[in-house]
Each structure stands twice: as C-alpha cells, then as structure tokens.
Amino acid sequence: MYDRFAAPMFAAALNLLGDRELAADAVQQAFVQAWQAASSFDPSRSLRPWLYAIVRRTAIDVYRRERRFSGTVSLDHVAHESASGDEQSLERLWTVWCVREALERMSPDDRTVLYLAYFESLTQNEIAQRLGIPIGTVKSRVSRAQKRLLNTLGADFLTAGDSPSATRN
Amino acid sequence: MKDRAHADEPPPLDRRLRDALASDAMWAPPPDDLRRRVLDATLHAPGPPPAPPGTRRRRAVVTTLAAATLAMAAGYGLGLLSARDTVPGGTKTVALAGTDLAPRVSGQVLVRETPSGVEIILEVAGLPPAGRGRYYQGWVKGTAGTVTIGTFHLRDSREPVVLWAGVDVQGYPLMTITLQQEGKGPASSGKVVATAALTP
Numbered sequence: 001m002y003d004r005f006a007a008p009m010f011a012a013a014l015n016l017l018g019d020r021e022l023a024a025d026a027v028q029q030a031f032v033q034a035w036q037a038a039s040s041f042d043p044s045r046s047l048r049p050w051l052y053a054i055v056r057r058t059a060i061d062v063y064r065r066e067r068r069f070s071g072t073v074s075l076d077h078v079a080h081e082s083a084s085g086d087e088q089s090l091e092r093l094w095t096v097w098c099v100r101e102a103l104e105r106m107s108p109d110d111r112t113v114l115y116l117a118y119f120e121s122l123t124q125n126e127i128a129q130r131l132g133i134p135i136g137t138v139k140s141r142v143s144r145a146q147k148r149l150l151n152t153l154g155a156d157f158l159t160a161g162d163s164p165s166a167t168r169n
Numbered sequence: 170m171k172d173r174a175h176a177d178e179p180p181p182l183d184r185r186l187r188d189a190l191a192s193d194a195m196w197a198p199p200p201d202d203l204r205r206r207v208l209d210a211t212l213h214a215p216g217p218p219p220a221p222p223g224t225r226r227r228r229a230v231v232t233t234l235a236a237a238t239l240a241m242a243a244g245y246g247l248g249l250l251s252a253r254d255t256v257p258g259g260t261k262t263v264a265l266a267g268t269d270l271a272p273r274v275s276g277q278v279l280v281r282e283t284p285s286g287v288e289i290i291l292e293v294a295g296l297p298p299a300g301r302g303r304y305y306q307g308w309v310k311g312t313a314g315t316v317t318i319g320t321f322h323l324r325d326s327r328e329p330v331v332l333w334a335g336v337d338v339q340g341y342p343l344m345t346i347t348l349q350q351e352g353k354g355p356a357s358s359g360k361v362v363a364t365a366a367l368t369p
Binding site: 002006007010011012014015020021023024027028029031032035036091092095096099100103114115118119121146149150 | 182185186187188189190191192193194195196197198199200203204206207210211214
C-alpha cells in the first residue's frame with residue numbers, strides 16, 4: 001500500500017501544506033488512521049478516494065496544529081484551500097493526486113521529458129540540448145509521454161465535480 | 170512548453186494538467202525515512218477494532234492492510250518489531266540464537282501466517298556468508314518430523330532472509346539453521362548454527 005499510494009499522498013499533502021516535513025507528518029498520520037479505520041472501510045468502494053480523503057484531513061489537522069502551537073502564518077493559503085473546501089480547490093488537489101499517481105507508473109524517460117517541459121518550462125530546443133538528443137526525438141518523446149499520461153489517467157481521472165468531496169471526510 | 174505552437178508538435182495538455190505538472194508537489198519525492206516512520210507509527214498505534222460479525226469482506230481488508238504493513242516490516246528489518254512481540258494478522262516475532270558452532274549469531278524471526286504457507290523471515294546478525302560450495306538451510310522440527318524451509322547463503326546481502334514453511338508450525342515448534350555442503354545430499358548436515366523456538 002505504501003509503494004502504491006505514498007507518492008500521491010505526499011504530493012497531495014505537500015500541495016496543501018507547502019512544507020515537506022509537515023507533508024510527511026500528514027502522510028504518516030494518514031497511514032496510521034487508515035490502519036485504524038480499516039474495519040470501517042467499505043471494500044466495494046475504491047481505496048484511492050478513501051485514502052485521499054484521509055490524507056487531506058490529516059493535512060488539515062497538521063496545518064491547524066502548526067498554526068496553534070507555532071503561530072505559523074506562512075501557511076495561510078492552506079486555511080483558504082482546505083477550510084473552504086470549494087470545488088475548484090478540491091478538484092485541483094484530486095488532480096495532483098491522480099497525475100502524481102500516473103507519473104509513478106510511467107517510465108523514467110517519459111517522466112523526464114514531462115518534468116523538463118512542464119516543470120522547468122524548457123523549450124523543446126532546450127530539452128534537446130539538456131538531454132543531448134535531436135529535437136525530433138524530443139518532440140516524439142513529449143508526444144508519447146503526454147499520450148501515456150492521458151492513457152494512464154484514463155477512466156480513473158475523474159472529471160470536474162467527480163472528485164472525492166469534502167463531505168466524505 | 171514555449172515552442173509548442175508548431176504544427177508538428179504534440180498538442181498541449183489541458184490547463185489543469187499543466188498546472189499540476191508545474192507544481193513543486195508533483196515532483197517532490199517523499200522523504201527517504203518516511204516509510205520507516207509510517208511503519209513505526211503504525212506498529213505503535215492501537216490496532217483496528219474488530220469488524221462486526223458477518224463482515225468477511227471487511228475483515229479481508231483489515232487483513233490486507235495488516236499484510237501491507239507487515240510487508241513493509243519485512244523489507245526494512247525486524248528490529249522495528251521489537252517493541253511489540255505480536256502484531257495483527259497472525260504474526261509474531263521470536264528470538265534467534267546461535268549455537269556453540271556460531272556463538273555470535275543473534276537476531277529475530279518473524280513468523281507470519283499467509284494463505285499459501287507460513288512466511289518465516291530471519292533478521293540475523295553474526296552469521297558469516299556461506300563459503301563457496303556451502304550454504305545454509307532452514308528447518309522446522311517437531312514430533313511430526315523435520316521439514317526444510319529453504320536455503321540461503323548471505324553472500325551478497327544482509328537483507329532479511331525470507332523462508333517458507335508449508336506445514337503448520339504449531340506442530341514443528343523448533344526452527345534450526347544448518348550449514349550444508351553442496352553435493353552431500355539433501356539431508357541435514359547436523360551442523361546447527363542457530364535455533365529459534367517458534368511456539369511457546
């Protein structure tokens with residue numbers, strides 16, 4: 001379970017909290033809560049939204065704990081996102097979960113070109129220089145990686161409004 | 170991508186995917202010690218409450234989660250289990266001790282019931298790698314006889330050793346490790362280097 005879900009759980013928590021250590025705390029608590037709540041889990045449902053709801057809740061708990069004990073104000077964006085629970089922020093967080101989960105299933109080559117193209121915002125010429133490969137190869141790799149990302153997301157990638165709602169928490 | 174406007178370039182992903190891929194959270198790996206922290210926290214937390222009667226599927230989920238937790242334990246060494254001798258899921262740990270042939274041997278043995286047999290995981294210290302042409306062999310022994318649970322050599326790894334018993338260890342309460350020599354046949358050499366009592 002850790003191997004399959006730790007990365008998307010960490011990504012979701014980090015997206016909410018903006019701090020790696022706090023996100024790790026949230027994931028740790030989420031696994032403990034999942035373990036303790038296992039007998040109440042309905043096996044006819046998917047494990048993913050259940051774990052998603054748990055880690056989102058533990059991330060909010062971590063945020064509240066930090067705010068209470070350390071007076072941290074740098075996490076104010078969390079209060080807005082998590083407390084409001086609006087559809088847009090919920091969908092954004094679920095997207096982070098799904099995409100991260102999909103990336104974990106993809107090859108290192110596919111992940112690399114997506115990272116360079118979308119995280120580092122490199123042009124295809126720059127990617128070609130960085131990787132030392134022809135630009136035509138970059139184009140085909142990016143195209144292939146995007147298709148694989150979409151295919152991997154596939155039916156599992158819920159459309160807007162289908163993401164696990166805050167009420168399930 | 171800045172130059173994706175060319176006609177022969179791949180179509181752009183939609184905005185929410187682009188935003189997700191551009192976020193720090195998407196690419197940050199979990200901390201290296203997170204798995205160990207999760208395992209430690211889970212093992213020290215109160216276990217799940219028993220499932221209501223008749224909910225076999227839910228019990229199966231509990232068992233699955235327990236198995237997942239224990240699989241993590243197997244991968245990261247049994248030392249983490251020392252704080253609790255028994256964990257949910259029909260699993261327990263017992264001590265492993267060296268004999269006069271290997272007095273420096275110590276360690277723990279995780280015994281886990283699974284649907285396909287009994288998984289026996291050794292975390293052993295002080296046992297040298299078996300030399301060329303030699304190997305170690307595990308056995309369980311009891312009034313019903315002696316059954317081998319597998320062989321290993323420890324030459325390339327100090328990871329826990331995973332052995333399997335196809336018999337109910339309740340009837341074979343003693344586990345032994347012998348030093349064997351290739352070409353000498355399948356019988357025990359009698360050179361016992363470590364033992365563990367699998368049942369009280």
